[in-house]
Amino acid sequence: xxxxxxxxxxxxxxxxxxxxxxxxxxxxxxxxxxxxxxxxxxxxxxxxxxxxxxxxxxxxxxxxxxxxxxxxxxxxxxxxxxxxxxxxxxxxxxxxxxxxxxxxxxxxxxxxxxxxxxxxxxxxxxxxxxxxxxxxxxxxxxxxxxxxxxxxxxxxxxxxxxxxxxxxxxxxxxxxxxxxxxxxxxxxxxxxxxxxxxxxxxxxxxxxxxxxxxxxxxxxxxxxxxxxxxxxxxxxxxxxxxxxxxxxxxxxxxxxxxxxxxxxxxxxxxxxxxxxxxxxxxxxxxxxxxxxxxxx
Amino acid sequence: xxxxxxxxxxxxxxxxxxxxxxxxxxxxxxxxxxxxxxxxxxxxxxxxxxxxxxxxxxxxxxxxxxxxxxxxxxxxxxxxxxxxxxxxxxxxxxxxxxxxxxxxxxxxxxxxxxxxxxxxxxxxxxxxxxxxxxxxxxxxxxxxxxxxxxxxxxxxxxxxxxxxxxxxxxxxxxxxxxxxxxxxxxxxxxxxxxxxxxxxxxxxxxxxxxxxxxxxxxxxxxxxxxxxxxxxxxxxxxxxxxxxxxxxxxxxxxxxxxxxxxxxxxxxxxxxxxxxx
Numbered sequence: 113x114x115x116x117x118x119x120x121x122x123x124x125x126x127x128x129x130x131x132x133x134x135x136x137x138x139x140x141x142x143x144x145x146x147x148x149x150x151x152x153x154x155x156x157x158x159x160x161x162x163x164x165x166x167x168x169x170x171x172x173x174x175x176x177x178x179x180x181x182x183x184x185x186x187x188x189x190x191x192x193x194x195x196x197x198x199x200x201x202x203x204x205x206x207x208x209x210x211x212x213x214x215x216x217x218x219x220x221x222x223x224x225x226x227x228x229x230x231x232x233x234x235x236x237x238x239x240x241x242x243x244x245x246x247x248x249x250x251x252x253x254x255x256x257x258x259x260x261x262x263x264x265x266x267x268x269x270x271x272x273x274x275x276x277x278x279x280x281x282x283x284x285x286x287x288x289x290x291x292x293x294x295x296x297x298x299x300x301x302x303x304x305x306x307x308x309x310x311x312x313x314x315x316x317x318x319x320x321x322x323x324x325x326x327x328x329x330x331x332x333x334x335x336x337x338x339x340x341x342x343x344x345x346x347x348x349x350x351x352x353x354x355x356x357x358x359x360x361x362x363x364x365x366x367x368x369x370x371x372x373x374x375x376x377x378x379x380x381x382x383x384x385x386x387x388x389x390x391x392x393x394x395x396x397x398x399x400x401x402x403x404x405x406x407x408x
Numbered sequence: 409x410x411x412x413x414x415x416x417x418x419x420x421x422x423x424x425x426x427x428x429x430x431x432x433x434x435x436x437x438x439x440x441x442x443x444x445x446x447x448x449x450x451x452x453x454x455x456x457x458x459x460x461x462x463x464x465x466x467x468x469x470x471x472x473x474x475x476x477x478x479x480x481x482x483x484x485x486x487x488x489x490x491x492x493x494x495x496x497x498x499x500x501x502x503x504x505x506x507x508x509x510x511x512x513x514x515x516x517x518x519x520x521x522x523x524x525x526x527x528x529x530x531x532x533x534x535x536x537x538x539x540x541x542x543x544x545x546x547x548x549x550x551x552x553x554x555x556x557x558x559x560x561x562x563x564x565x566x567x568x569x570x571x572x573x574x575x576x577x578x579x580x581x582x583x584x585x586x587x588x589x590x591x592x593x594x595x596x597x598x599x600x601x602x603x604x605x606x607x608x609x610x611x612x613x614x615x616x617x618x619x620x621x622x623x624x625x626x627x628x629x630x631x632x633x634x635x636x637x638x639x640x641x642x643x644x645x646x647x648x649x650x651x652x653x654x655x656x657x658x659x660x661x662x663x664x665x666x667x668x669x670x671x672x673x674x675x676x677x678x679x680x681x682x683x684x685x
Contacts, residue, residue, distance in 0.1 A: 122508030140531035224667035226618035247454035343527035346620040386530035
């Protein structure tokens, strides 16, 4: 009884938030799943339970295949690019450099801006005109004597999504840099010194001392970039609208709901997006909560 | 001079040069935005993107302001209350989850955290239905409610991680003095919460200001925030480039100002987003 008096007030204070999360996160996810399992293919009908039919039938649609392929290409280029660039920037600044505060501020500022605002300027920069009609980045490449690098950017039918990842890399690599910089600085100097005294080269110190200690930071960055990537929507709408050439599941879902007026289809796509994030976020969350408990 | 000493002298120069090169790359879009926004209509075409304006004019800024003003106002009405309510909720949740833990608190916390990562597409269709049923669909209160609710996980996380660093003995001491949970919060926890409040308010303000997904799904034309209005302005074929660029800058000024003035706190919010990274 006394023990309960100890924790009951806390639970009461937290209960509005528990209720909100239960309803708006888990309740809504469940409700969405329920809509996805009906044949509500217009906005008036009640919808009958059809099981997983929509989940299977979605794969018959060419546009779904395209949007999944696009999401894969975008994710690989965006996550890989932001990790590499962010790591490189942190690596260059790691041991302290004049004007570090200014460098950090400049690399980080794109994060403070919305994807919609940056999409406007990138749409312009990545104009598809080449040769005589080159503008934007293509004109810049031409001016730098790199005209052979001109291409159609996000309008390229095969690798357009790689171009679409460029603004996302621009926006997020500063964040990765900040994460890695904190990671680098968390490596105790004594560890490095000890290895150097033992005659290890700088490269070996880096490879065997620093890199293993950066693993948790890398994992965090991977998870954060990955879940941003799989639900990307704003950036693509701002750069290219809702065209098939740059379709991803989130845009396809938007089209299904607002253009095709098909809630069941939209809910099915949404459920697939949630699933793709869940499969790697849930193990990560369990791992990090356990790790914290071990450390405390 | 030994090889090590020579390398130590050469490398900083190389690193510095590389960092400067990246700064230039990072600032390319900013140059285009600024330069184009000051151009008159005759110069605002993609062919002249890299030139500075020959005639400088504020005309595009004036028109962009007129078009964007209602959205900017809505964004303020969304982001300011939204951020404040989120911070208040997060502070109480973080306090409970760090200092007044109950059986199963870890499970509840983990379930909260998952809410941080869910793609909001997964809740959007039912959310629209629920809000229509409750008759709050389309307006600002509904949108603020959504932002506050889906902001609970990150705000709780930041406050919890901050409060964990307050020694338990302080709470115990005030408890021995007969203070209950809320009094201990007011007298011990709240006075030292300033930095955590700054982090959360900035984080939420930035995310609410920059949000597009919730806004397009949940609001009607009267309540469109700056991001949605900006996307519509820029999407219209008839809008001159100079106005698009000026509007994009206008919509970004508030978060940029917050970032410049309070960047330190912004950084801490980012770090918290990476859990215990």
